[in-house]
Amino acid sequence: MECTELNGKIKISPVRDLDLAQTLDCGQSFRWIQQHDGSFKGVAYGKSVTVRLENEDMYIENADKADFENIWYNYFDFMLDYGKIREEISAIHPVLREAARYAPGIRILRQEPYEALCTFIISQNNNIKRIKGIVQRLCENFGEKLSDGEFAFPTAEKMSKLTPDDLAPLRAGFRSRYLVDAAQKVYSGEVNLEKCRTCDYEQARGELMKITGVGVKVADCTLLFGLHRIEAFPVDVWMKRAMAKLFPGMTAEDFGEYAGIAQQYIFHYSRMHPELFDEK
DNA sequence: ACCCAGGAAATTC
DNA sequence: GAATTTCATGGG
Numbered sequence A: 001m002e003c004t005e006l007n008g009k010i011k012i013s014p015v016r017d018l019d020l021a022q023t024l025d026c027g028q029s030f031r032w033i034q035q036h037d038g039s040f041k042g043v044a045y046g047k048s049v050t051v052r053l054e055n056e057d058m059y060i061e062n063a064d065k066a067d068f069e070n071i072w073y074n075y076f077d078f079m080l081d082y083g084k085i086r087e088e089i090s091a092i093h094p095v096l097r098e099a100a101r102y103a104p105g106i107r108i109l110r111q112e113p114y115e116a117l118c119t120f121i122i123s124q125n126n127n128i129k130r131i132k133g134i135v136q137r138l139c140e141n142f143g144e145k146l147s148d149g150e151f152a153f154p155t156a157e158k159m160s161k162l163t164p165d166d167l168a169p170l171r172a173g174f175r176s177r178y179l180v181d182a183a184q185k186v187y188s189g190e191v192n193l194e195k196c197r198t199c200d201y202e203q204a205r206g207e208l209m210k211i212t213g214v215g216v217k218v219a220d221c222t223l224l225f226g227l228h229r230i231e232a233f234p235v236d237v238w239m240k241r242a243m244a245k246l247f248p249g250m251t252a253e254d255f256g257e258y259a260g261i262a263q264q265y266i267f268h269y270s271r272m273h274p275e276l277f278d279e280k
Numbered sequence B: 001a002c003c004c005a006g007g008a009a010a011t012t013c
Numbered sequence C: 001g002a003a004t005t006t007c008a009t010g011g012g
Helices: A020-024 A063-075 A082-090 A094-102 A115-122 A128-142 A156-160 A164-170 A172-186 A201-208 A218-226 A237-245 A252-272
Strands: A002-006 A007-015 A039-046 A047-054 A057-061
Touching: A002 A063, A007 A063, A020 A039, A020 A047, A047 A063, A057 A063, A082 A094, A082 A252, A094 A252, A115 A128, A115 A172, A115 A218, A128 A164, A156 A172, A164 A172, A201 A218, A237 A252
Parallel strands: none
Antiparallel strands: A002 A007, A007 A057, A039 A047, A047 A057
């Protein structure tokens, strides 16, 4: 994989096993917006960029080679061979093979841990469209304004000094006090996110669940999408239905060390085929 | 008006 | 302890 830089833009090639819509708009990140020309505009790690993919050529506007090496190579998880992983987990179950074949361009992003934590706190008993709106208002109200007018995700330090009432403009409802609690525990060090990257999985879950508003599912999403624990297997309402109907008798452990990637194939496949779950 | 949304806390049994 | 209700908000 080569990265070349030309006037404020980089080109990465060849890029395989990536589809921007499947990856950026599949409910793991809430900050990417598809433009009319098919490209995606978003902010991560305090950088506002526009990303497009033409065959195996990927272009990132407003980035240089250093950004690629420090941020985007990791963000898009380019060190993992998803073709090989897809092949491996397709052998586990024929329906999983079908789900993986349906959206082979899904990758698990390496998002900022604190952002993943907050966005999945917001996600509870909520829908993706409204989650995006709340996250956008959170950034506009409390994130650093970037040079192009976009906003970074706010820091735990900034949010730790707020009250739930300060978050009223987000219209996040009962989740506001959860966000403040998360910010305070992360900023004070009572919850150590970086430790959760490498420690025992159950221990990591327990660490995150010290936060009010974080249960098993939000903890698993934080671990998968923010700390790249790809063995994590978050089970939401869609996954509950999918497991009951498509994988009866199976559990997270049956999906192996790449369970989180399998989960995302299954989640996306299920959402795109709601008719599978009609009638009881 | 009713039901649901990438759940978890609070209350009740 | 396990099962049920409640929690804000918005869209279908």
